[in-house]
Amino acid sequence: MKIGCPKEIKPQEFRVGVTPNAANEAVMHGHAVLVETGAGVGSGFTDEDYIAAGATIAGSAAEVFAAADMIVKVKEPQAAERKMLREGQILFTYLHLAPDPEQTADLLASGATCIAYETVTDAAGGLPLLAPMSEVAGKLAPQVGAWTLQKANGGRGVLLGGVPGVGPAQVVVIGGGVVGTNAARVAAGMGAEVTVLDRSLPRMRYLDDVFGGQFRTRYASAANTADLVAQADMVIGAVLIPGAAAPKLVSRAQLSTMKPGAAIVDVAIDQGGCFETSKATTHEDPIYEVDGIMHYCVANMPGAVARTSTIALGNATMPFLLALADKGWRKACEDDPHLLEGLNVHAGKLTSYPVGKALGIDVLSPSLALKA
Ligand SMILES: NC(=O)c1ccc[n+]([C@@H]2O[C@H](COP(=O)([O-])OP(=O)(O)OC[C@H]3O[C@@H](n4cnc5c(N)ncnc54)[C@H](O)[C@@H]3O)[C@@H](O)[C@H]2O)c1
Secondary structure (H helix, E strand, O other): OEEEEOOOOOOOOOOOOOOHHHHHHHHHOOOEEEEEOOOOHHHOOOHHHHHHOOOEEEOOHHHHHHHOOEEEOOOOOOHHHHOOOOOOOEEEEOOOOOOOHHHHHHHHHHOOEEEEHHHOOOOOOOOOOOHHHHHHHHHHHHHHHHHHOOHHHOOOOOOOOOEOOEOOOEEEEEOOOHHHHHHHHHHHHOOOEEEEEEOOHHHHHHHHHHHOOOOEEEEOOHHHHHHHHHHOOEEEEOOOOOOOOOOOOEOHHHHOOOOOOOEEEEHHHHHOOOEOOOOOEOOOOOEEEEOOEEEEOEOOHHHHHHHHHHHHHHHHHHHHHHHHHHHHHHHHHHHOHHHHOOEEEEOOEEOOHHHHHHHOOOEOOHHHHHHO
């Protein structure tokens, strides 16, 4: 199969869909890999790295789209890229179609077979191609929160780990899933006193078993949340209710109970955020203040560490990429029901029930699409 990897064109996107390592494995499986010149630069990979891995460099995205049987990207295809997709071509990338009728219409019109990273599942009920980005954002959260807490940035001027004779900062993490666990581990590692709030008892049991010595758990009742938020130097928002907007768990009125200059890092901002006062920000202008509380609400946190994020995403996508290339999409999806969950569009038909429901479009069942 000819695998094509264009350079990402969405503003502020520095990741790349195929790493040199993934290109190398694909070549070892007998496939050809065509990478647009400069595609890896934002993640620290040169054209020479790809050539050394056995890939070929193309001068333009148009060349990649024209030649490839399968396009592998990071972000959803932009309008100009969607025009270059064609019938029978495979597109493997993040799509997020439910809130995006224009993209959905273009993908349906293209006749391509589109597999979305974010809906591929695993045997444990997780989302294996989303988890690496949650791990990255979770580990970044205390790091950016520590920076936000610095006096010159408007923060309280508190060092997370304290020093001998001066106590550590209090960090509260709301939501103990992938983001929350990684955030709590890093904050505890930096020496902060950390409490994780969650509503899932099985999850808290797991956290307590595995990390009991490093941080505490508390049930996320409204009263516990209010108490802990009032004592915190940093609050990290990490809740998720799959398929729904994030619940607002801290109101504007509660900010007045917090310590002046405390930091809020709302990682759940990509689902609307779990603080009433959250609004999405960018890496260029990441923080703002409301009622004396500093807010960090960057919606694409992994972009700050594009190299780590690209490699983490590449590790997670590689087995699926190889299965699609080795077997073709039909056999790969037949053999792996978790990959089939990723099938969102095929030959002009929508094949994702949640997207169909969100956009009011008829859906062809993915298992029927396999036979179409
Ligand atoms: N900003 C970014 O760059 C970025 C990057 C990655 C992920 N995210 C977002 O971070 C959020 C968390 O993702 P995740 O992968 O950790 O999800 P997850 O499903 O692994 O974890 C969510 C946790 O929230 C808990 N929860 C749900 N409702 C709650 C409530 N009312 N109170 C307390 N806990 C509650 C769940 O029990 C679960 O443990 C998501 O919105 C995700 O989209 C943002």
